[in-house]
Amino acid sequence: MSETLDLIHIRRHLHQIPELALHETQTAAYLRQVIETMPQQWLTIHHIPSLPTALMVKVQGSQPQRCIGYRTDIDALPVTEATGLPYASTNPGKMHACGHDIHMTVALGVLNYFANHQPKDDLLFFFQPAEENDNGGKLAVEAGAFTGEWRPDEFYGLHVNPELSAGVIGCRNGTLFAGTTEINVDFVGKGGHAAYPHLANDMVVACASFIMQAQTVVSRSVDPIEGGVVTFGKLNAGSIRNVIAGRARLEGTIRGLTQAMIEHIDQRLQAIANGIATSFECKVNVELNQGGYLPVENDPRLTVPFIQFMKNAPDVDFVETAPAMTGEDFGYMLHQFPGTMFWLGVDGHAPLHSAKMTPDESAISKGVTAITEFLEDRMTRK
Template sequence: MGVNEWSKLNVLAEIDAKAEVNSLLRRDIHAHPELCFAEERTSDLVANKLAELGISVHRGLGKTGVVGMLKAGNSERSIGLRADMDALPILEQNNFTHASVYPGKMHACGHDGHTAMLLAAADYLAKHSKFDGTVYLIFQPAEEGGGGADAMIKDGLFELFPMQAVYGMHNWPGIPAGQFAVSPGPVMAAFDSFRIVIRGKGCHAALPHLGLDPVPVAAQIIMAFQTILTRSANPLDAGVLSVTTVHVGEATNVIADNCEMTGTLRTFSTELMELVQQRMQDIARHTCMAFGMECDVEFTKGYPATVNHPEQVALSRQVMTSIVGDDNVLEQLPVMGAEDFAFMLQVLPGSYCFIGNGEGDHRNVGHGAGPCMLHNASYDFNDDILPLGATYWVKLVEASLAVA
């Protein structure tokens, strides 16, 4: 199904008519990216747009979060729709007109598009009250490692706005524009980070016998870590252990005192996460001991696994099918990336889906040489799918809060 076909047949006409306006809004957000908990301009833009629509606005949850409240009819039913607002610390390689004006900051994950889609849906819902209940429009900060969802929850999100279910959506490069993907159960992994410091004894590089060199020890530990998932864990349990940084030394003729390694662990189960961490500690400490050294091993909790609830997934799929047809609603295969919407799904039932962003052909002249993949310096959100995503939000509200 081509983009022109589904945009004409399935997208709400009024939303489609404002496609250019919503595209300009998305590109304005893209040009002004803001990092975790620093989304001041973006929050102002969102709050002002909601207020212009006559939507009640609450600010300050999770520092820069914004929640809009829209009520119609007399029902006590309620639903939450969430979009993330923050950008990434990446130097953008695109030079089209809406490229980032802030060097080293970039909307490389499409949160600009997520925000624009939810604002477009808010515009329609405010003007067409074809639902009975309350819609909470959640614009969340700090998804990219800051845990903004958890911060909003701790600030009272679900107490102040007692919704019965919550929904999220993320663009997904590689899935064709005009398609969705959603499935029950785990769809994104949990992640924890780690830091290991090997404590040796520095000396002259020409006299290694007088010191304790942490570098070969680090090498052995890194290689041994790769046996944890292949030999200690059930091979049917998915997991990823990545050592992503190694910091040691400053001069070519000096054996350093210490070596620091950091990285992440990703699993779908708490049991596997605990097993991997215990084995990492055992391997690191005993390897160091064998070479007369010691080490410090620290783990930092990240995000839990994103686990979709069957009832809300069924509703999402029903709505998607009504828009793009059953053949264009795919199975959402689990991925090892993490998502802090998981915190919301631990509190309330809900559904987190993917909307196809295409292969990158939508990018105008001026894009970078890299692929249009998430967290890539050449990425750009596909504006063609803005009306589709906004239509999904609207029809999800109308189906969830149907007028009797």
């Protein structure tokens, strides 16, 4: 069996078969096909019955003193690709616009290296479905996937960054990505004729008042050093211009760099909703759904030596990055297991989630090298 994989070919094939959360059937089958071409003497492949598109692969260490986990996400986005590439998505309306095809390819490269060079410690590779939606990491934990011999002592994972040069490793101690919470607010009053507002209870006005007060949460209730975001992107109310709306529905997102901050914003918005209900004599129902999208908080005991290694590695370009308000369900994993998430620069000409996202594929081999060298160094330390 060949020790090398054609990682560019693998990435381009994965790019052509993007699938949405919990429907990554083609992707999972192709991943297994590639893994089965590797030497198998130290590999064990495991499936999670309740998550059929998830894939877990364990590499048996020669003298294991720990189990090191490495996670990659495998799902795509509902985006219609506009890159014009010859290997563009063949699944209409779906695209790896967040770089998960790069994530998977790097993971396969690292796995292949250790399938050919037995590691000292046990390694656990988790090919995770449903990162973009449905919090696949949380689902895997709740399914008991990481128990017994499949429980990692620490977890690592990366995310591509088109704003960094290809192959650059970026990281920081503490929070790397924000946590996110979906917020839905329903207002229920009484509809009526536009000419007789005193006989109705206008929920457009109530909703507008809520929106304006909600904007003061971040500006006046959040420490400006810590930061937070409250964005309402969707509002539905009414049916015609001359009828007062008796109902309104508001949908948005909350983001914060710590779980305590997210919970603080949640509480303030609930308090505002209670006040609106009283002042407008209506019903206001607030629905908050965080799921598995907790802040990605890197563990200092593991992140400090990770950063030190990357800074000193002669063939790695490292930068310390600022926290980002993007969300990632690896945050849930890091609240279950100590670990570190980091950026891999891909020098893209379009941002993440863009229909024109085109990463520089030279980042793949650089990422594989940086991660394999780090893991080998990590396994020499107590």
